Amino acid sequence: MALALLALSAAAFSLCPQGPRTTCVVDGDTFWLAGEKIRIADINAPETHGARCAYEQALGDAATRRLIALLNAGPFELAPYERDRDRYGRTLRIVVRGGRSVGAQLVREGLAEPWRGRRSDWCAGEGSGRVTQGDTVSPGFSG
Numbered sequence: 001m002a003l004a005l006l007a008l009s010a011a012a013f014s015l016c017p018q019g020p021r022t023t024c025v026v027d028g029d030t031f032w033l034a035g036e037k038i039r040i041a042d043i044n045a046p047e048t049h050g051a052r053c054a055y056e057q058a059l060g061d062a063a064t065r066r067l068i069a070l071l072n073a074g075p076f077e078l079a080p081y082e083r084d085r086d087r088y089g090r091t092l093r094i095v096v097r098g099g100r101s102v103g104a105q106l107v108r109e110g111l112a113e114p115w116r117g118r119r120s121d122w123c124a125g126e127g128s129g130r131v132t133q134g135d136t137v138s139p140g141f142s143g
Contacts (some may be wrong), residue, residue, distance in 0.1 A: 013071040015064065019029035028063025028112055029103070031071065033078075039090040040067075043103035043112040046122040053123035060122075063111035070102050071095070120137065 014032065016024035030044025031038050045067075046060035078093040086100040087093055095102040106112035113120060 001007075011071070013068050013069065016052060025064055025068045025071065027124075028060055028067050028106065031067065037090045038078065038095075039086055039088075040090040040103045041083075041085050042094050042115055043100055043106055044115050044119055045106065045112040047119075051122075056122035059111065066109065066111050067107060070105065076102065077129055134140070 011023050011033065013023060013025050016026050021037075022035050023033055026037075027048045029039075029043050034075050036103060039091060045063040047065055048057065048060035051057035051060055074097065076095050076097040078092045081092040081094055083092055092116045104114075107114055110111045
């Protein structure tokens with residue numbers, strides 16, 4: 001499937017189930033669309049599968065829920081990135097709505113970081129106040 005620059009009508013995204021995946025969200029920077037696995041190329045979000053500490057898990061869960069809400073908020077485009085695929089075979093795209101990066105919005109809300117070519121140690125930020133004990137939503141997210 002060619003996903004160069006594709007305008008999409010609002011699709012119904014939810015958390016990916018076990019088994020076959022068609023249109024769903026894996027975590028805060030990866031989702032499936034019409035059977036194609038998309039990695040949001042301009043950000044890195046905390047892991048939810050294999051998180052190394054409770055802080056990373058909580059922040060990753062919050063980023064995942066927020067990405068679901070953002071993708072369900074209306075039509076978006078998938079803009080090409082400097083590479084077409086990552087080393088895991090995922091399609092690399094920048095998600096754009098209204099000329100603005102959805103990934104950058106997650107960064108502004110404290111739920112992701114700009115992509116720097118490698119993953120960060122989210123556990124080093126434990127206790128920074130972005131997510132509090134028992135809280136599952138970053139203070140930057142109000143919806």
